[in-house]
Amino acid sequence: MTRQIRAVALISGGLDSMLAARLIQEQGVQVEGLNFYTGFCVEGHTHAIRRQERERPKRNNALWVAEQLGIPLHIVDVVEDYKDVVINPRHGYGQNMNPCLDCKGFMVARAREWMEANGFDFIITGEVIGQRPKSQLRRSMPIVARESGAGDRLLRPLCAQLLEPTLPEREGWVDRERLLDWSGRSRKPQMRLAERFGFRDYAQPAGGCCFLTDPSYSRKLKDLWAARGERRYELDDIMLLKVGRHLRPRNHFKLIIAREEGENRFLEGYRRCFTHLEPVSHAGPLCLLDGSADEDDLTLAARLVARFSRGRESPSVTVAVADAGGGGRRELSVSPMPADQVPRRWYIT
């Protein structure tokens, strides 16, 4: 009896990795999925924070993909280890703060460790040559294979025919003829193959698989580092960059102001960690203050919060201010700041 060959697939939640996994399953290989949680991931719930997007089904796309494929999915918390990838990428950033090449190397390296620990035979990814700059260039492919230590146990089923044969192909674990030769940015072949496999309703993130490809998110991350004078972050920092209006009126503090009810609810969970402000005389958003603020700063912050409240046209709005955790609560009566007195540069967009 021949031994069951087993492969571990990097599952992002997008279509490409889903197709790659199914192609290998079709060849009789047993596949299990790995999904890495970096904190920057774009997934169903993040979008669900905002109310207008809450109509869409809330789901974790990677888990949804695993269900469609009928494979176990292991979600791995890499938040701590991933910091070094974002802060010191050896190969630099892409168009925004996305360190794609280092990120791929990191994830494949973690997949290699998992493969070895669990007695699996090879690794598959959904990469397509030329699809995104840098990480998916033809010359980047060997870099990822080498730096991750995966070597020729790394198979990219969607573009394998354009690359040197890997171990699974040479050993006959998979038939190279039944792998693909995709390159370029067209999504048509993907959609056709999805149709053939009967995959519907798959996620199609614009841009990339994580927030680091987003220009506005990247600017907020750079602002955070500039204001702190060092490149570091905690998980809460990067979660909060996904939500609300961000204004930095002074270098030593920034305001995160909810734009609507869903964001308000999300920010509620952070009352215990930040000084927070909230209009009480009029309906208005919850605001977190990140940094340090003296009394003048708090008055300025309250005037800004008032500006985004229903009382923006009123002569005076009462804003409650409390320390992290809710202590030291007091109320300030302020005049809402007129829109034309809020300099453009305060907005981090």
Add this chain to the structure above:
Amino acid sequence: MQRQEIDARGLLCPMPVIRLQQAAPACDKGDELDVLATDPGVRADIPAWCRVHGHEVVEIREEGYTIRVRVRIGG
């Protein structure tokens, strides 16, 4: 049968699922794990995770702001 609680309150998805996944391997078939969470995303994610791993969600209950998801470990 053993029952154990996993406190994932205040954590955002998919962290509660990750906590459950970390606890599951030490359990025997039939054991129950109660995940306590505040992110409503667990209502979708824990059942999905259980389906792909062959475990069963016995019940999902709201206790004030906390959502308790009871999972029975499969074979």
